Each structure stands twice: as C-alpha cells, then as structure tokens.
Amino acid sequence: MVLLTMRWLWCSTLVILMASLAGPAVADDAVRAEVVDTEVRVAADWVHVDIQLRNLIDMRTASTIDSGLSGVCVYEVSLFGNSEEPVGRRVWTLSLEHDLWEDRYYVRGDQVDHDLPSLAAMDSLCSQVDNLRLLPASRLDPEVEYRLTVSVEVLPLASVDQDRLSQYVSRRGGGTREELDLDLGSIFGRLLGGGRAGRTSVSYTSPPIRPRSMGWSP
Amino acid sequence: MSIRWRLALLILFVTVIPVATGVLVTRQLVGEILDVGLSPQLDSALDAGVRQAREAYRADRRELQAQAEELAHMWTMDEDGRAILVQAIETVLKPEDQVIIIADDGTREVLQIGAVLDNDAVRAPDAPPRSIAAKVDLEDGLALEVTRPVPDSWRDDAALTAETLQVVRGLRMQRSELERMYWLPFLGLFLLSLVVGLVLALRLVKGITGPVNRLVDGTEDVAAGRWNVQVPVERQDELGQLTVGFNTMVRTLNLQSRRLVDLEKMAGWREMARALAHEVKNPLTPIQLTVEEIRARYPGGDEKYEALLKECTRIVIEEVESLRSVVARFREFSQPVALEPVPTDIAQLVRDVAAMQRDMKVEVETADNLEPIPADPDRLRQILMNLAVNAREATTLCQESRLGLTVKGDDDWVVVTVEDNGPGIAPNERERIFEPYRSGKAGGLGLGLALVKGIILAHGGTITVDAGRWGGARFTIRLPRTTPAEIREQDHAG
Numbered sequence: 001m002v003l004l005t006m007r008w009l010w011c012s013t014l015v016i017l018m019a020s021l022a023g024p025a026v027a028d029d030a031v032r033a034e035v036v037d038t039e040v041r042v043a044a045d046w047v048h049v050d051i052q053l054r055n056l057i058d059m060r061t062a063s064t065i066d067s068g069l070s071g072v073c074v075y076e077v078s079l080f081g082n083s084e085e086p087v088g089r090r091v092w093t094l095s096l097e098h099d100l101w102e103d104r105y106y107v108r109g110d111q112v113d114h115d116l117p118s119l120a121a122m123d124s125l126c127s128q129v130d131n132l133r134l135l136p137a138s139r140l141d142p143e144v145e146y147r148l149t150v151s152v153e154v155l156p157l158a159s160v161d162q163d164r165l166s167q168y169v170s171r172r173g174g175g176t177r178e179e180l181d182l183d184l185g186s187i188f189g190r191l192l193g194g195g196r197a198g199r200t201s202v203s204y205t206s207p208p209i210r211p212r213s214m215g216w217s218p
Numbered sequence: 219m220s221i222r223w224r225l226a227l228l229i230l231f232v233t234v235i236p237v238a239t240g241v242l243v244t245r246q247l248v249g250e251i252l253d254v255g256l257s258p259q260l261d262s263a264l265d266a267g268v269r270q271a272r273e274a275y276r277a278d279r280r281e282l283q284a285q286a287e288e289l290a291h292m293w294t295m296d297e298d299g300r301a302i303l304v305q306a307i308e309t310v311l312k313p314e315d316q317v318i319i320i321a322d323d324g325t326r327e328v329l330q331i332g333a334v335l336d337n338d339a340v341r342a343p344d345a346p347p348r349s350i351a352a353k354v355d356l357e358d359g360l361a362l363e364v365t366r367p368v369p370d371s372w373r374d375d376a377a378l379t380a381e382t383l384q385v386v387r388g389l390r391m392q393r394s395e396l397e398r399m400y401w402l403p404f405l406g407l408f409l410l411s412l413v414v415g416l417v418l419a420l421r422l423v424k425g426i427t428g429p430v431n432r433l434v435d436g437t438e439d440v441a442a443g444r445w446n447v448q449v450p451v452e453r454q455d456e457l458g459q460l461t462v463g464f465n466t467m468v469r470t471l472n473l474q475s476r477r478l479v480d481l482e483k484m485a486g487w488r489e490m491a492r493a494l495a496h497e498v499k500n501p502l503t504p505i506q507l508t509v510e511e512i513r514a515r516y517p518g519g520d521e522k523y524e525a526l527l528k529e530c531t532r533i534v535i536e537e538v539e540s541l542r543s544v545v546a547r548f549r550e551f552s553q554p555v556a557l558e559p560v561p562t563d564i565a566q567l568v569r570d571v572a573a574m575q576r577d578m579k580v581e582v583e584t585a586d587n588l589e590p591i592p593a594d595p596d597r598l599r600q601i602l603m604n605l606a607v608n609a610r611e612a613t614t615l616c617q618e619s620r621l622g623l624t625v626k627g628d629d630d631w632v633v634v635t636v637e638d639n640g641p642g643i644a645p646n647e648r649e650r651i652f653e654p655y656r657s658g659k660a661g662g663l664g665l666g667l668a669l670v671k672g673i674i675l676a677h678g679g680t681i682t683v684d685a686g687r688w689g690g691a692r693f694t695i696r697l698p699r700t701t702p703a704e705i706r707e708q709d710h711a712g
Contacts, residue, residue, distance in 0.1 A: 060391055067265070067387040068344045068380055100268060100380050101275050101346045156391050165388040169396065198391045 031055050033152070035204035040079070040148050042137045042216035047088060049077055051129040051150055053202065057096070060198045061156040062119050065105075070158040071096040073126050076151040079134055081144045088135025095158065096122060126154075137216050145208035154200040222420070222427040229419035234412060241401075241408045248400045256390045264383035271346070271376040278366070279350045285310050286352035286364040289317075293356050304329055315366045322359035333367050344384065345377030429457040433464055445472035470630070473680050473696070480652075480680075484672050487654045492552035499545045506538045551654065551665050555676040557597060561590035564598070564632050564697065565625045571602040578610055578619040585626045591699050597673045604666055605636040605693055612640030612690065620688060627699070631679075634695040637686030648683045 037052040056073070057065070065071050073094040078086035094109040098119075105116040107125055116122050140146070157165070211217070292306050293299055307317055307330050316332035335348055351365045389396055432449045439447040447468060451461045513531040518524060565584035572582045606621060613619035620639040627633065643651055654668035674681045679697040686692030 064384075064387050064391055067268075067384045069384050069388055100344055101272055103272060103276075157388055161384070161388060165385065165392070168385050168389070169399065 031058065033058070033154070033200050033202040035150055035152075035202060038148055038150065038204070038206055040134075040146070040206070040209055040214050042140075042211075042214045045137050047079065047134045047137050047140065047214065047216075049079075049129065049132040049134050049148065051077070051132070053127040053129075053152060056127045056152065056154055056200065056202070057119070057123040058154075058200050061096075061154055061200060062123075064156045064198075065096050065098050065122075066119065068098055068100045069156070069161045070098075072155040072158045074153045074155070075129065076149075077129070077132060077134065078149045080147045080149065081141065086149075087139055087146070090132060090134055094126060096126070096154075137211075137214075140211045140214075140216060142211045142216075142218055145210055147208060148204075148206040150202075150204040150206075152202050156198045156200075220427070221430075222423050225423040225426065226416065226419040229422065230412070230415050233415040233419070234408075237408050237411045241404045244404045245397075245401045248397055252389075252393055252397055256386055256393060261383070261386050261390065264379060264386060267379040268376075268383050271372075271379060274372075275346050275350070275368070275376070278368075279352070282315075282350055282364055282366050283352040283354075286354045286362055289364070290354040290356055290362050293362065311364065312366065315364055318363045318365075319356070320361045320363055332365070335367055344380040346373050348373070425453075426457065429453060429461055433461060436464060436468070440468055440471070445475060466630075477675060477678075477680055480671065481675055483653070484668075484675060487668065488552045488554070488672075491548040491654065495545045495548035495552060498541060498548075502538050502541055502545070506535055509534045509538075547665060551669060551672075555597070555672050557594040557673075557676050559592040559594050559677075562593040562595045562598065563590045564588065564593070564634060567595055567598055568602065568623050568625050568634060571599060571606060572621070572623050574603070575606055575610075575621055578606075578613070578621045580621045580623065583622075583624040588625065588627050588632060589699070591632055591697060593677055593697060594673075597676075601670045601673055601695070602634075602636065604670055608666070609636065609638035609640065609690075613638050616640065620690075622686065622688070622692075630699060631696045632699060634697070635686075635692055636695075637688065637692035638690040639686075639688035640690040642685050642689055643683055643691045651683060652681065 033053065033055045035051065036054045037050075039050040041048050041050075057071075061071050073096060074091070075093070076089070076091045078089040081087050092109055094107050094112065097106040097108065098104070099106065105119060105122040107114040107116065107122055114122075114125055116125060289303060289306055289310055292302050294302070307315075311317065311330070313330075314333035315330060317329040319327045319329060321327075346368055349365050349367045351363060353361055353363045355361050429449075429452065436447050436449045445468065448465050449461050451458050451465070453461075509531045513527060516524060516527055565588050568584060569582055572580045602623075609621050610619060616639055618639070622635070622637040624635045625632065652667050652671040653664075655664040671681055674695055674697070677697055679695060681693060681695050683691055683693050
C-alpha cells in the first residue's frame, strides 16, 4: 500500500513536471521556401552563379514588413571542392523595408538599393540571384568535382526592430516606466528565443559539378 | 525506500502541488492575455487605420498637386500674371502653405511664406512626413512648388497607429517566445521552490529520522550485547524524551543484567560454601575426639614425650576450634540473606554510621528531602560499618585517615558512596574484589565484601568500586527506591 502510494506520488510529480516543461506548439508554415534552380557557369574568366528561389518571403514575414517593420535576408553561397574549405564564398545581407506612407518597398544592401512598388516585386527580387560573381575561374581544378551550397535565411525582424519590441516587452506603458529592475522575463526570453522567431531558412547543396559542365576548360 | 525519503517526498509533494498548479494557471493566463492583446481583430483594425491614414495622406497630396496645377494655369510671365497668381494663392491655398517659384539656375522667389516647419523636431518612428509638396513646371524654365505642412496632431495619431500595428505584428510573430518569456520566470520559481522544498524537507525529515536512526543503532548495539550504549540527547521534544527513556531503559537493563549475573555467581559461591562447611565440619569432631583420646590414653613415663604430646594435641584442638569458627562463617555465608525491609531514611542511617567513626576524619554529604526507601536498616548499617572498617584498615599507614560518605538520589535510585584516602584498588582487581575467598588482609577469609554484595543484591541494588576523589577506593551502592517483591523472593530463594 505504501509502495503504491509512493509510486502514485512519483507518477503525479512527473506528469506535473512534464506538463509544466512542455512548450507551446509552434505553428509550422505549410509552404516552405526552396531553391528551385541553380546554375554555375563561367563567363569572362569568372565563375558566375544564378539562383532561383521560391516562397522566400512567407506570410508572417510579409505581414511584418507590410506593417513597416524591416526584415533581413541573409545569403551565403559557397563552392566546395575536395576540401572542407570552400574555394569561393559570398555572403551578403539585404534589408527589406516598407515606407508606409509612400507605400514603396525597398531592398537595400551593399551597393544595392531597389525601390519597388509591391511586396510581390520585393519577393521576386529577393528570390532571384543573377550573375553572382563567385570566384575567378582560374582557381578551378578541371579534375575536381564541385558542389554549390546555398543558404538563405529570412529574419522577419531586423535587430533594430527586435530591440524596439524588446523595450515594449520589458517596459510598461510604451517605454515610460520600468516594470522590473530585474527583468527575468527578458533574460529568459533572450536565453531561449534569441529573437529568431518566425525566420525562414533554406539550404541547398547541388549535385557534383565538373568545371567542364560550367563551360570552362583551362 | 527509507522513511526519510518517503517523508521528504511526501512533504515535497504537498509543497509542489500548489506551486505547480499556480505555474500552470499562470501559463494559461499568460496565453489568454496574449491572445487578447495580440488578437487578429486588433491587428486588422490597426491595419485598417494605417491604410486609411495613408489614403488620407495621399489624397491630400493629390489635392495639393491639383491646386498647384490650377495655380500654374493662371501663370503668365507679365506683372499681371504674377498679381493674379498671388491673388489666386490666397483663395486656392491655405495660409500655412508655402509657394515658391524656382528658376533653372536655382533662384527661388517666395510668393507666400506660409508656416515655418520645425525641421529639428524629433520625428516619431514611422510617422508621416512633416509636409507634402507639389511641383508644377511653368514656362521659361520656371517651376511652381507648393509645400503644405501636415498637421502635427494628425501626424502623431497616424504614427501612433502605425507603431502600434508594428508592435502587435512583431509580438504576434514572437508570440511563442513571448509566452515563454513571461512564463519561464514562474517555471524558474517553481524549480527553485522544488529544490528549496526538497532541501528543507530533507533537513526537516533528517531532524526526525536522525534520532530515530540513532535509537535503531542503539537498539542493535543492545541486541549485540553492548549494554553500555547511550544515545546522545540532542532535542527537547518528544524524540528527546524517547531518547532519554531509551537511555534510562538501557541503563536499568544493564544494571539488572549485571545484577542477575552477580546473583547467579553468588548462588554458586553459597553452594560451594555450604558444601565446604559440610565437608570440613564432619571430620572435625572425630579429629578432636581422637586427639583427646590419644592424649588421655598415654600412660606416662616419658616426661618429654608427654609434654610434646600435650602441646601437639592442644594445637590440633585449637585448630579444630578455629576450623569450626570458619565453618560457622561459611555456613552463615551460604545462607540466603533474610531481609526485614522497612521504610528507611538512608541519609539518617549514613549520618549515624558516620557519627560512630572515632579514629577517622569523616565527611558526610547527604541530599535534602530524600524519601525513605524500603530497606533493612540493620543490614545496611552492617554494610556501612563493614566498609568503614575496611577504610580504616586501608588508611592505617596514612598520615590522616579520611572517610567520605555521600547520599544522593534520582527518580529511580538512592546512591550511597563510601570512599577513603587509602591506596585504592587496582583497576584489574575491582571486578573480582567482591568474590569470596579474596582477601587483602592477613588471616581474612575474604567473605566480608562478598557478604556486603549479597546484602545489596538482596535489596535489588548494585555495588561497584572505583577510584575516589582522594585516590583511594570508592564504593558506590545503588539502592532502588522501590524494591520489587519478586526480586526479594528470588534472592531469598537463591
């Protein structure tokens, strides 16, 4: 009888703990971003890459950008040979912004500044990477097979807006009064969340590519 | 699982249930509050507000453009045209509108100053522009530019709506994290209370099970025959009382056990004394008669031989008498001690014995208000006198003979000590000194202390010896406050 009671106590405690620790279910978007097509070619002694993506800006990202919050699109394109180190690698970031009053969409980055009329145009622009100069063709080895890796991550909230929202969460009344000297919620939230909620990411690795198929021969 | 863990888990469980319930309810509340605060309806309403504000902003701009174009139609290069334009500005535009004619070379002619914009004012995030502008080309490379300030109150309202929409959308995006962020501190508190509760429960339970475990160990020691075990009393509560009771019980059992052993030994010694007395006594009379017959039948004639015969027979007869005396003492020792117990004031008895000592310095210390106990006062006086005599003999060589007598009592016992300042008794002799036929005195039979012990045992008590405060022997007599009848009967039977 005592053993039964103790077992019951243990089981109840475990159930309570598991129920307490179970996190809320996270909605999963039905439509996933994907790489539709890639092409690696050599032109003017450079290896160029064309990438076609789809569903890069999902509904949630579109909703935040539409409200005037800025999103971020991070691209990483690499070409690997036999080594674990890429022979060529390009990383760039695009800022996705919307002017609420002029109703214009802007895609900005290093040497990039596009003024677009709609979110669809923004999605189209971000989903299409054309003529990306990856590396000099002279660095290719004709006997080696290469693999192209593409990684794209869309963050619906740029760090600036993330900070703005954090202030709303950790302050009361729109940032006029401290809620708590020690904001435990913020600490725990940063520990677990990291402000990367709702991000969209896509990774792709191409089949082996011979330099010859890139249209290059030494 | 030990009682300690069972109790700790039980306490922990009772503690955890309300806290866990509180955490779960909090989580539910946080979720519901977020559902209300970040509802799609609110999002839609704010979105509609922003759209309307944007439409209003763009309508104003279209209106201004139309007004600027209307003014441009009135423009002519001559002075009349300029005057007509200035007049039209007053009717078509608002006084706060600024109207400027810009030439190709950048020359600016202000036709109406309008309101001065505070361009240094801090602009709220996502607020509409401070002004709207319309520009219309005139002839000869000139252009008409009209700038109309946007009312601050409208701008502030629009900015607030836009900002709120952004906050709602942003937080909706992070709803899961937000819920976790508000809920996790409670989970942290829950886990903290779990740990603290467990530690406190263990400490609390340890306070209970610790003494119980020590009592269990003590019981096992007693079961293994270690009768001198005593459990430390660390508490004043019921567990402390239990420990005190256990210690008293063990001490009593120890004394009774030793007493039973002593009784068995005493019975053996008495039986041996009885047999010895019987065996020695029987041949004494024939020996004496034979010796007397030898002496009577000597016809005489040899004076020397007759003198020798008389001397030898006298010695034999004297030794026979001496043996009769020994036999008598052996017989006395072999007899069970017959007590006549009456309520006896032990303290008074000790003071009486002390008063009878003449050749020693006597120190008496007796506790006040000691109740009389059932005892045979004659026997006890005999014991105390016997011990006093031993003390006097032991201190013969001392410069000053000292005798210490004390009487104290507790709930169960009256304790009498008798000590001297003699040489004392070696530790290895202390256990055996009460055995018969062990005498430290020349010519002694070694029955004195054995008789003393027999009388004490008959009272249901014990007697031990150790070193006293002056370095001599100290006898400690423990007499029960109530002498159980069965013990007396048992002693008598023994």
